[in-house]
Amino acid sequence: MTVELSAAELPTYTRWPVEIARGEGSTVWDTSGKSYLDLYGGHAVAATGHCHPRIVEAIREQAGELLFYSNVVALPVRTRASEAIIAQAPAPLSKVFFVNSGTEANENAMRLARRFTGRSDVLSFHGGFHGRTSDAISAAGLAKYRELGRPNVPGHRLAPFGDLAAAEAAADEKVAAVLLEPIQSMAGVVTAPASYFQGLRRLCDERGAKLIYDEVQTGFGRTGTFFFAGRHGVMPDLVSLAKGIGSGVPMGAVLVSEGIAQTVQPEDYGTTFGGGPLACAAAEATVRVILEEKLIENVRAGSRRLVDGLSALPAVREVRGEGFLLGVVLDRPCKPVRQALLERGFLVGGSDLPDVLRLLPPLVLTQEEIDRFLVAMSKVL
Numbered sequence: 001m002t003v004e005l006s007a008a009e010l011p012t013y014t015r016w017p018v019e020i021a022r023g024e025g026s027t028v029w030d031t032s033g034k035s036y037l038d039l040y041g042g043h044a045v046a047a048t049g050h051c052h053p054r055i056v057e058a059i060r061e062q063a064g065e066l067l068f069y070s071n072v073v074a075l076p077v078r079t080r081a082s083e084a085i086i087a088q089a090p091a092p093l094s095k096v097f098f099v100n101s102g103t104e105a106n107e108n109a110m111r112l113a114r115r116f117t118g119r120s121d122v123l124s125f126h127g128g129f130h131g132r133t134s135d136a137i138s139a140a141g142l143a144k145y146r147e148l149g150r151p152n153v154p155g156h157r158l159a160p161f162g163d164l165a166a167a168e169a170a171a172d173e174k175v176a177a178v179l180l181e182p183i184q185s186m187a188g189v190v191t192a193p194a195s196y197f198q199g200l201r202r203l204c205d206e207r208g209a210k211l212i213y214d215e216v217q218t219g220f221g222r223t224g225t226f227f228f229a230g231r232h233g234v235m236p237d238l239v240s241l242a243k244g245i246g247s248g249v250p251m252g253a254v255l256v257s258e259g260i261a262q263t264v265q266p267e268d269y270g271t272t273f274g275g276g277p278l279a280c281a282a283a284e285a286t287v288r289v290i291l292e293e294k295l296i297e298n299v300r301a302g303s304r305r306l307v308d309g310l311s312a313l314p315a316v317r318e319v320r321g322e323g324f325l326l327g328v329v330l331d332r333p334c335k336p337v338r339q340a341l342l343e344r345g346f347l348v349g350g351s352d353l354p355d356v357l358r359l360l361p362p363l364v365l366t367q368e369e370i371d372r373f374l375v376a377m378s379k380v381l
């Protein structure tokens with residue numbers, strides 16, 4: 001099956017051979033009516049599943065009331081969304097700045113750190129990905145993206161991920177921020193031990209730099225806690241969010257510590273669309289659905305089932321990651337495996353490593369759906 005690219009679209013992505021028409025829960029249907037179990041979630045975006053009725057209702061209701069007004073006025077729905085998100089964030093993260101995407105969240109997190117410290121540089125890590133606008137792409141640890149962003153913003157430096165001594169050597173008095181994905185997704189789902197995160201926190205405190213967690217993928221319950229921030233007793237100063245926070249309505253956000261927030265003046269930062277009513281209605285409903293439907297508990301139980309089932313397959317070398325952000329290391333290239341899964345009605349992601357499949361399913365994925373996927377994986381492999 002091949003799906004033609006529309007002649008009117010710039011060919012920015014290699015398209016999967018499928019044309020999706022609708023979705024419900026963890027299932028999507030193509031234009032011919034064939035169903036697919038979606039373990040990719042539109043790239044970790046369909047957090048509450050596709051078209052969750054409470055999200056759809058919240059968006060519909062908000063669209064009928066007020067489609068848009070900018071940040072020059074207060075909006076009840078923005079107040080509710082910000083309070084709902086901050087209620088889940090560990091102290092000292094106490095304020096939220098709404099933007100529109102993950103890359104914009106990272107741009108603003110870096111700017112907040114630079115302005116607060118009066119320093120210029122940012123330390124990020126090999127394997128990391130933070131978005132495609134100038135500053136964020138300059139922080140990419142995957143060289144192919146950094147190259148696409150040339151000329152890069154000056155003052156970016158890289159260290160190997162997971163190597164504390166290397167970070168110590170790289171973080172001098174010019175470094176305003178240490179920016180990392182706590183679980184590097186695109187790099188093939190790579191993480192580090194608790195001591196590494198604790199060491200980075202200590203290093204930032206000693207050298208006067210700010211610690212930024214890029215939680216664009218790990219945030220909002222995906223890894224089995226609401227945020228990665230707070231895990232291992234480590235509190236970052238800034239957290240960038242996007243992907244699933246609006247369950248599909250475009251939205252990004254930066255969580256800001258009290259100390260940094262106190263130095264921000266009106267007009268220092270801005271965006272026209274960020275914090276718009278539609279996105280805020282979706283984000284507020286997303287938080288409530290995650291909490292009230294106990295989706296984090298579902299992620300933990302589902303993750304155990306997935307990891308146990310996949311680890312038992314002889315062709316699987318390793319399953320890494322946490323919650324519903326998993327990398328499945330195969331003993332063979334994953335491209336034909338993904339194609340065979342797609343033909344059987346299962347969507348999974350690839351990664352920067354040719355032998356690592358990525359699973360980023362909706363947080364509502366059920367045990368029955370997991371078992372169906374495990375049977376398909378066993379047959380395909």
Ligand SMILES: Cc1ncc(COP(=O)(O)O)c(C=O)c1O
Pocket residue numbers: 100101102103104106129130131132181185214215216217242243
């Ligand atoms: C960890 C991480 N940070 C940032 C981004 C950029 O987000 P966006 O595409 O919304 O700009 C992505 C996107 O894949 C991501 O995975």
